Amino acid sequence: MRRGKISDSNWALIEALESACPCSRTGRFLTMHKRRRKRLTSRSLSQDHPALLDDIHHGSVQCVLDKVWQWPFNAFTLDNVTGGRSLPVLCVHLFHWYGLLDHFNLDVVEVWKLFSLIEEGYHSTNPYHNSIHATDVTQAMHCFLQEEKIREHLTPLEVMAALIAAVAHDLDHPGVNQPFLIATSNHLAALYENTSVLENHHWRSAIGCLLESSVADQLSKDSRKLLDEQISSLILATDITRQQEFLTRFKDSLDKNSLDMKDHENRHFILQIALKCADISNPCRPWDISYKWSQKVCEEFFRQGDYERQLNLPVTSLCDRHSTSIPKIQAGFFRFVVAPLLEEWDRFLCTTLSNKMIKNLRDNQTRWETALQQELAEETRTEISEAEEICDEISDARGSDDESRRSSLPTVVLETVDRLGRRHSVPLSLSHPNAPPPVWGNTLTTGDNLRLRDERSRRFTIGQISNLKEEEEELQLSQMSSCSNQSFQRSSDCGSNDERPVSAENLLPELSIASITTHDEASRLSSVLHGNVSLAPPPSSRSLQRQQTFPPLQPYVRTRYMSTSGEPIAHSTSISSSSSSRTGGSDSDCAGLKRDSTDDSDREKITKFAKICEKENVNPRKDSLDVRRLAIPQNTRRRGSAPVGQLSAELIERLARRGSMPTSDSRQSVLKPLGLKENAGMPRRSSLPFDLHHSATLFTDASNGEDLRHREKGSKKSKKKKLLRRRSSGGPDLLLPREHLLNRRRGSLPSEMFTSQSGNSNNRNLENSRRIVSSRRSLAHPKIQLLPQ
Ligand SMILES: Nc1ncnc2c1ncn2[C@@H]1O[C@@H]2COP(=O)(O)O[C@H]2[C@H]1O
Numbered sequence: 001m002r003r004g005k006i007s008d009s010n011w012a013l014i015e016a017l018e019s020a021c022p023c024s025r026t027g028r029f030l031t032m033h034k035r036r037r038k039r040l041t042s043r044s045l046s047q048d049h050p051a052l053l054d055d056i057h058h059g060s061v062q063c064v065l066d067k068v069w070q071w072p073f074n075a076f077t078l079d080n081v082t083g084g085r086s087l088p089v090l091c092v093h094l095f096h097w098y099g100l101l102d103h104f105n106l107d108v109v110e111v112w113k114l115f116s117l118i119e120e121g122y123h124s125t126n127p128y129h130n131s132i133h134a135t136d137v138t139q140a141m142h143c144f145l146q147e148e149k150i151r152e153h154l155t156p157l158e159v160m161a162a163l164i165a166a167v168a169h170d171l172d173h174p175g176v177n178q179p180f181l182i183a184t185s186n187h188l189a190a191l192y193e194n195t196s197v198l199e200n201h202h203w204r205s206a207i208g209c210l211l212e213s214s215v216a217d218q219l220s221k222d223s224r225k226l227l228d229e230q231i232s233s234l235i236l237a238t239d240i241t242r243q244q245e246f247l248t249r250f251k252d253s254l255d256k257n258s259l260d261m262k263d264h265e266n267r268h269f270i271l272q273i274a275l276k277c278a279d280i281s282n283p284c285r286p287w288d289i290s291y292k293w294s295q296k297v298c299e300e301f302f303r304q305g306d307y308e309r310q311l312n313l314p315v316t317s318l319c320d321r322h323s324t325s326i327p328k329i330q331a332g333f334f335r336f337v338v339a340p341l342l343e344e345w346d347r348f349l350c351t352t353l354s355n356k357m358i359k360n361l362r363d364n365q366t367r368w369e370t371a372l373q374q375e376l377a378e379e380t381r382t383e384i385s386e387a388e389e390i391c392d393e394i395s396d397a398r399g400s401d402d403e404s405r406r407s408s409l410p411t412v413v414l415e416t417v418d419r420l421g422r423r424h425s426v427p428l429s430l431s432h433p434n435a436p437p438p439v440w441g442n443t444l445t446t447g448d449n450l451r452l453r454d455e456r457s458r459r460f461t462i463g464q465i466s467n468l469k470e471e472e473e474e475l476q477l478s479q480m481s482s483c484s485n486q487s488f489q490r491s492s493d494c495g496s497n498d499e500r501p502v503s504a505e506n507l508l509p510e511l512s513i514a515s516i517t518t519h520d521e522a523s524r525l526s527s528v529l530h531g532n533v534s535l536a537p538p539p540s541s542r543s544l545q546r547q548q549t550f551p552p553l554q555p556y557v558r559t560r561y562m563s564t565s566g567e568p569i570a571h572s573t574s575i576s577s578s579s580s581s582r583t584g585g586s587d588s589d590c591a592g593l594k595r596d597s598t599d600d601s602d603r604e605k606i607t608k609f610a611k612i613c614e615k616e617n618v619n620p621r622k623d624s625l626d627v628r629r630l631a632i633p634q635n636t637r638r639r640g641s642a643p644v645g646q647l648s649a650e651l652i653e654r655l656a657r658r659g660s661m662p663t664s665d666s667r668q669s670v671l672k673p674l675g676l677k678e679n680a681g682m683p684r685r686s687s688l689p690f691d692l693h694h695s696a697t698l699f700t701d702a703s704n705g706e707d708l709r710h711r712e713k714g715s716k717k718s719k720k721k722k723l724l725r726r727r728s729s730g731g732p733d734l735l736l737p738r739e740h741l742l743n744r745r746r747g748s749l750p751s752e753m754f755t756s757q758s759g760n761s762n763n764r765n766l767e768n769s770r771r772i773v774s775s776r777r778s779l780a781h782p783k784i785q786l787l788p789q
């Protein structure tokens with residue numbers, strides 16, 4: 001037995017590691033996923049080849065740890081050399097390095113156990129929010145703590161809180177964002193009242209680990225209390241929806257030069273900012289490392305988008321692999337989220353480290369923006385050549401004799417349409433075999449990233465996290481109810497198809513029929529799709545109740561869909577009006593046109609279609625917007641996940657409220673778990689939680705905001721705008737002024753990043769009270785003694 005090669009203390013560590021947490025094998029944090037445990041090399045090594053573990057620790061691991069104070073740190077490397085144990089290895093190392101073990105007289109085995117528990121709490125199946133991200137953020141925090149301005153006044157307790165908060169800040173992250181949890185009625189959303197749902201869960205899980213590892217027992221009562229408070233407040237600050245709130249305060253303090261670090265509150269604030277910076281500091285790493293993080297985070301976003309698609313939920317635009325791309329996400333995130341904060345951080349620190357971070361950020365940003373430009377240029381080239389081909393084919397069709405043209409025309413048109421529609425899934429490389437290969441390596445050359453998109457005019461911009469899925473649905477419906485493939489019209493009179501071609505995807509019967517309530521409707525649409533019936537919708541189609549009876553994939557009901565077409569029954573009229581405006585004209589107008597269209601000659605069709613080739617940006621019908629606006633009742637704005645079928649009138653009234661900002665009567669402690677009954681009666685919160693900052697605009701004057709605008713998808717005005725934007729700029733939308741982007745932003749997630757929050761007042765109250773309590777405490781802690789490496 002080679003046990004002799006391992007020191008007694010290491011044996012103790014290994015044994016503790018193995019016996020530490022039976023709970024970790026039983027899904028301790030109760031989130032949505034049952035996690036697959038990762039196979040840890042160190043675990044099997046400790047069983048089979050313990051000596052090897054020793055070697056690992058004293059070889060390459062040590063090598064990496066020796067450089068752990070340097071900014072170009074690669075957490076993936078540490079994770080590799082530690083056999084997947086980067087988190088506890090780094091943290092035990094840092095606890096030792098900062099003298100925390102000695103200062104608080106902590107048992108190293110308990111400390112190892114603490115960090116093992118935390119590591120176990122991360123989902124190794126998440127591409128991004130896993131323990132390597134925690135390691136990365138902790139190392140960044142470590143770098144910041146070394147900065148003289150910060151270090152010189154920090155107490156050991158503050159250092160310990162900062163490190164634990166960094167390492168646990170995403171503990172038990174499910175790999176999906178808050179809106180997803182809300183939309184899927186996750187119990188955590190109810191528990192934390194849709195407010196900082198994940199962050200609340202993270203810090204509470206962290207406290208759980210402290211208790212479970214017995215590290216908490218080793219601290220004095222006062223220290224423990226202070227530690228808990230600081231950890232909680234630090235982790236809550238990482239809620240990206242509170243970015244603006246923190247940024248404004250930070251800027252303000254810098255302007256006033258009021259950040260005296262001798263003051264406990266200021267130090268705490270700076271630690272909050274430091275953790276926030278660390279959390280989004282991957283764009284500031286050297287390119288090869290930063291690039292890898294970008295891939296990981298986008299992979300996770302796209303995976304969420306895939307879940308949403310599978311669940312028939314609206315796909316968050318940032319998460320939709322078919323309508324956005326990694327360069328687009330990165331260019332926007334770097335510019336609008338990271339740069340504003342990190343520039344202020346640089347202003348505060350103004351050191352070699354902060355300068356270097358900004359330099360890396362700019363370099364990396366330039367790379368992504370260049371990639372984005374290339375992507376757009378390539379798309380435009382392909383689009384032009386496709387348009388040319390279409391026009392050629394139409395000219396050919398014109399050339400044939402009248403009789404044959406009459407019979408062959410629809411085929412030509414359909415083939416053409418089909419080709420346009422297939423843009424969704426045709427990789428550039430296929431349509432342009434001779435096109436130069438994209439420069440961004442494997443990930444960027446995948447079909448997903450290079451997919452041509454017929455909704456290019458709707459492409460993602462960082463300030464425009466709009467609910468494009470909703471838009472697409474409405475387009476699908478309007479296309480189906482107004483223009484069949486039998487009389488495929490692209491004229492400005494029946495305008496749902498003016499801007500973009502009908503895609504094969506849009507015509508998929510399953511998709512659309514899935515959104516129809518009744519069997520009759522389904523069969524009628526099916527017939528329309530197959531060109532068997534005329535287009536005029538029967539009057540009953542006006543009371544379509546989308547998604548109400550279509551069985552969800554999951555036990556919860558997707559009322560988000562309900563809201564796009566209005567409340568059941570009660571708003572059938574509005575649905576009817578909105579449906580008509582979607583098609584770009586009044587009811588009679590469009591229906592008339594549809595009926596007439598069956599009498600149209602093929603010649604007219606060719607002419608109209610050819611016109612589209614020449615002039616894609618058709619004249620919008622502005623008046624339809626107003627009709628629509630007037631017709632939409634307040635309640636159609638409702639979002640949420642409560643089963644619509646069970647709503648009483650009273651409840652519907654209550655549900656009309658959206659937004660995650662707690663109502664006054666519900667400002668209970670965020671920590672208070674809500675029982676089922678309380679939950680049922682709880683004022684409705686939204687699935688659009690991050691727009692609080694703009695909620696007033698959105699909800700009170702929809703005519704100025706996106707809330708209505710995205711109901712006007714059929715309107716050529718909005719389409720034209722988008723099309724023009726795309727065509728004229730030839731560049732990313734993100735170059736638009738920030739305010740503009742923010743105003744346009746809708747929808748879910750990482751949009752959170754762009755708005756300030758007024759909705760987390762309960763958290764802030766909690767923090768404020770903590771701050772007050774904390775500020776009353778004396779700063780009795782001795783200055784930390786930094787040990788040499
Ligand atoms: N490189 C990146 N690109 C896009 N989003 C990012 C990137 N890095 C971090 N984020 C987002 O910023 C968020 C910060 O908090 P989280 O770590 O919880 O989740 C993170 C991601 O949603």
Ligand SMILES: [Zn+2]
Nearest residue numbers: 133169170279
């Ligand atoms: Zn994070």
